[in-house]
Amino acid sequence: MILVVDLCFKPRSLSRYEFVDPIAAVMRRSGSEYEIVHSTEMTPDLIYSSDGIILCGTALKDDLYARRIDLFSWIRDLDKPILGICAGMQVIAAVFGGAIVPQPKIGLERIEIIKETPLLGLPREIEGYHLHNFGVTLPLGFEIVAGRPGEVEAFQHAERPIYGIIFHPEVRNRWIVERFDALLLE
């Protein structure tokens, strides 16, 4: 079961349709079992019974997740695949000692994949939809997969299947979520 974590400012907010449901829809279409849970309603049972976890993004004006990083301390020691999207990537960065820094971007932009990974595949350029006020600094133990220092588009933990992407794969790049889903079966 894949845990799809809603990072929006409150459970069952209007934003969930925009940032959580499209990710869940990818799971549904691929026939994968999933469960949606809000970040404030996570339980150890849910976390440890899952096969993998996706931390979803949230609205541009919502920065509550950044003030609740303690809710995500379980990420540090969890030995399961994790994908953080936008706010989710920022949470992963913060948990591992990186910083959340102002870096506003809205709209479609070219993204340079610079390192081959199971999630994003071979180095090449793709186009991705950005919707964020903040980016991240690279935490210790992580490698840049796309983008560059100062504008990290995607990162991966050097030893564990933990990924972060700052753009929104649910828009024009659903294959990334599908590929994460497929990684769980390997």
Added chain:
Amino acid sequence: MLLGVLFSGGKDSVYACRRAMETDSVSCLITVVSENPDSYMFHTPNVGWAKLIAGAIGIPQLTWPTLGEEGAELADLSDAMAGAVDLYGIEGVVTGAIESVYQAARVQRICRDLDLWCYNPLWQIDQLEYLRLLVSEGFVVIITGVFAYPFDGSWIGARIDGPLIEKLEALRDRYAINPSGEGGEIETFVLDGPIFRKRIEILRAEKTYDNYRGRLSIEEARLVER
């Protein structure tokens, strides 16, 4: 949270309004009336009748004119949203965007500049599932405009129901159209639904059609008890 819904009277803005009313308080419907029938940003057929839907739902409407010129219409939209902040105290804006990155990114930027929340509760929704949801929840939606091959004149004025959704699905498979008209293939108008206190009855309308482009222009309509 007090919200304003960008509102054209088409199915997407009405359904976005329905979702916003479920979680928050919709204090006004913001209708930008464009003089440009080919506006990239704003739904134009029958937008003047959106006031009737606002009345049917029972939420105040703020209308704002624009010449519909690219660039200037964004400034007009921004002014309309700022006006809704002043008049209705809105803290956020809701749109019915589904796939259009062009529209969504522009509204997001305006919201950021005005320090408003931006909600897109239909974003990336499966278009056929969405049409079925509209029907199953009791929305009465008619097609008021067709703007692409292979839509012939028989589509104008047709009600979206199960058989029509099947036809749209077949057209999607054959011609790669967006079944909910997100690419501008069709435009719609909503006559009734679960958030309506009264329904809309069209008394007189003129149908025009020429070379895969056609419209149903409403000339007289009224609110009636449901």
